[in-house]
Amino acid sequence: MANYTASDIKALRERTGAGMLDVKRALDEADGDAEKALELIRVKGLKGVSKREGRSASDGLVAANVSATPDGEGEVGVLVEVNSETDFVAKNVTFIGLAEKVLAAAVSSGARDADALLAAEIDGAPLQSAVDNTAATLGEKIVVRRVARVAGEKVAVYLHKVNKDLPPQVGVLVATDAAGASVAKDIAMHIAAYSPTFLSRDDVPAETVESERRIAEETSRNEGKPEAALARIVEGRLNGFFKEAVLLEQAFAKDQKKTVAQVLAESGGSVTGFVRYRVGA
Known part of the structure; x- marks a missing residue:
């Protein structure tokens, strides 16, 4: 049986971030040699690089x-x-x-x-x-x-x-x-x-302003706002966008x-x- 302790497992996990079973297997294969086990973990990891490409890193x-x-x-x-x-x-x-x-x-x-x-x-x-x-x-x-x-x-x-x-x-x-x-x-x-x-x-793109104005107008019309007040309401909502963004x-x-x-x-x-x-x- 390989000569290593629970402290050795903990130390190698902290160095590598690898799972406990992976660390134990590497230490077993390396006969308890931490540096050799680290190398084994790295080699295994390099082989898996392409397999990880599609995974999410968020x-x-x-x-x-x-x-x-x-x-x-x-x-x-x-x-x-x-x-x-x-x-x-x-x-x-x-x-x-x-x-x-x-x-x-x-x-x-x-x-x-x-x-x-x-x-x-x-x-x-x-x-x-x-x-x-x-x-x-x-x-x-x-x-x-x-x-x-x-x-x-x-x-x-x-x-x-x-x-x-x-x-x-x-x-x-x-x-x-x-x-x-x-x-x-x-x-x-x-x-x-x-x-x-x-x-x-001044930093807000013109197309963004127009889009926000269009959304504000469509929303106001769908809410049944009076036509006479529409321009004022739209500008108020546009100002609300500026205050947020x-x-x-x-x-x-x-x-x-x-x-x-x-x-x-x-x-x-x-x-x-x-x-x-x-x-x-």
């Missing part, structure tokens, strides 16, 4: 970094989302270590989409290789889903845990001018909670009597850009 984490721009006159924030199949793997140290590599590659490469990021070199090989190797070790499909970059005079970051036992699953970057930095963190927290789609009305027009999370625009005006600053990710959304 758990995981977000990670972010903020650093000075090359000219030193501003800051740039980078936000990445890395997905796993289960929350068990999402909190695994090996998976978290991979996410740190993904973020480092995003920062150093300047990649602006997932494909470019996966092609970026880290530790002398494409990031995709590290993803495949980690997927093999953990026995789950792993996806580098997306990456975003936000630059400005100042960039604030907010990462939110929806479960205290898991890594952050909501991430926000907010770029402001220097004056806006004093309220940037509060606004980042607001964005995490209220998930605006656009910064200002546009950051500057949303009621501020920490003071519902003010809009985000009013909070910024009081600080003398402005928001120049933002991005929000929620894992799996």
Whole structure:
């Protein structure tokens, strides 16, 4: 019988995220040698990579970094989302270590989409290789889903845990001018909670506005609203859409009597850009 203990099983499970039976089989085959068992688990996992392609990876984490721009006159924030199949793997140290590599590659490469990021070199090989190797070790499909970059005079970051036992699953970057930095963190927290789609009305595509106007008009007619009041009702409903979707027009999370625009005006600053990710959304 192979010479290993329950503590050895626990340690290897924590390193790999593999199931207990898989770990025990690997330790049996490796005569209790943890490193050899780890290699066996990885080899088995690599063989199963193609089988996992069709599986869903909707758990995981977000990670972010903020650093000075090359000219030193501003800051740039980078936000990445890395997905796993289960929350068990999402909190695994090996998976978290991979996410740190993904973020480092995003920062150093300047990649602006997932494909470019996966092609970026880290530790002398494409990031995709590290993803495949980690997927093999953990026995789950792993996806580098997306990456975003936000630059400005100042960039604030907010990462939110929806479960205290898991890594952050909501991430926000907010770029402001220097004056806006004093309220940037509060606004980042607001964005995490209220998930605006656009910064200002000017950022809403014309076709989106027309679609919302058409829906508002059709809804009002179906409700039997009087024709004479139709235009006013439609505009009111359109304004309601803006108040829900546009950051500057949303009621501020920490003071519902003010809009985000009013909070910024009081600080003398402005928001120049933002991005929000929620894992799996």
